[in-house]
Amino acid sequence: MSAPTTQPQSRQSRQQARQREITEAVMAEGAIRIEQIADRFNISVMTAHRDLDELEGRGAAQGPRGGHGDVDGAGRIQRRLPVEPAARREGGAGPRRAGVHRARPGHHPGRFHDHAAPGAALHAKTPLTVITNTLTIMEQLKGTRGITLLSVGGQFYNWCSAFMGRMAVEAFASLRADVLVMSTSAITDDIAFHQTLETVDVKRAMFESASTRILLADHTKFDRRALHAMLPLSDFDAVVVDAETDRAHVDRLRKRGVKVVVAKKAPREARS
Numbered sequence: 001m002s003a004p005t006t007q008p009q010s011r012q013s014r015q016q017a018r019q020r021e022i023t024e025a026v027m028a029e030g031a032i033r034i035e036q037i038a039d040r041f042n043i044s045v046m047t048a049h050r051d052l053d054e055l056e057g058r059g060a061a062q063g064p065r066g067g068h069g070d071v072d073g074a075g076r077i078q079r080r081l082p083v084e085p086a087a088r089r090e091g092g093a094g095p096r097r098a099g100v101h102r103a104r105p106g107h108h109p110g111r112f113h114d115h116a117a118p119g120a121a122l123h124a125k126t127p128l129t130v131i132t133n134t135l136t137i138m139e140q141l142k143g144t145r146g147i148t149l150l151s152v153g154g155q156f157y158n159w160c161s162a163f164m165g166r167m168a169v170e171a172f173a174s175l176r177a178d179v180l181v182m183s184t185s186a187i188t189d190d191i192a193f194h195q196t197l198e199t200v201d202v203k204r205a206m207f208e209s210a211s212t213r214i215l216l217a218d219h220t221k222f223d224r225r226a227l228h229a230m231l232p233l234s235d236f237d238a239v240v241v242d243a244e245t246d247r248a249h250v251d252r253l254r255k256r257g258v259k260v261v262v263a264k265k266a267p268r269e270a271r272s
Helices: 011-029 034-040 045-057 086-091 093-101 119-125 135-141 166-173 197-208 219-223 247-255 267-271
Strands: 031-033 070-072 128-132 147-151 155-157 162-164 177-183 186-188 191-194 210-217 228-232 238-241 260-262
Touching: 011 034, 011 045, 031 034, 034 045, 128 135, 135 147, 162 166, 162 197, 166 197, 177 197, 186 219, 191 197, 197 210, 197 228, 238 247, 247 260
Parallel strands: 128 147, 177 210, 210 238, 238 260
Antiparallel strands: 031 070, 155 162, 186 191, 191 228
């Protein structure tokens, strides 16, 4: 019997794979030069520009103007892909686990704001109602026994795989949740920031609708900047950070009265 022949990748599939890798590179590094993209992926500068034009059109990256400069991924690039790069996924694993463990059976968490699937961790918390506007979370939790899944609509934003806008804001405002688990794009002056007003509006609506508000922030958020202020960290009932967060940040926040929880590393992370 002859071995099946492997079909070569089409040009389109190669381009899509490359664009995913470019997006992940910008997400991991915050900013990267056009020339570095061309060198890293063995493509011409012109091809790099075309890829970035497509990514920018989808809201996945903010490209430079004038032909040269840095490609900035602050905020916009953070959540537009279904799969995060390993470094980012592992870095935020501890805060996500700690945030999920703060839910109790019968609670109604407002939203789990990360692409890493929360389903396994939530099994022990059932019965549970989860409210979300994020499509990836809907896909992860649908059909999970013991979890009632409520979704809100609105305008779909591909870059974050979420529904936002007035419809989403009004829907969250009409609900009441026991616990909100929220992430942020950046932390500056001990204030949570996001890159778009649409994100800020929806998150504030979720915040106002929840009794207990928990912010998840890995160490990379303290080194990033975004455009629009959302809320001071002191407004949250708890801020969960990972073990790699600079101790100076933890001590400063605690002195200001912020309840900071440092999540333990996962066993896999501890062994590495």
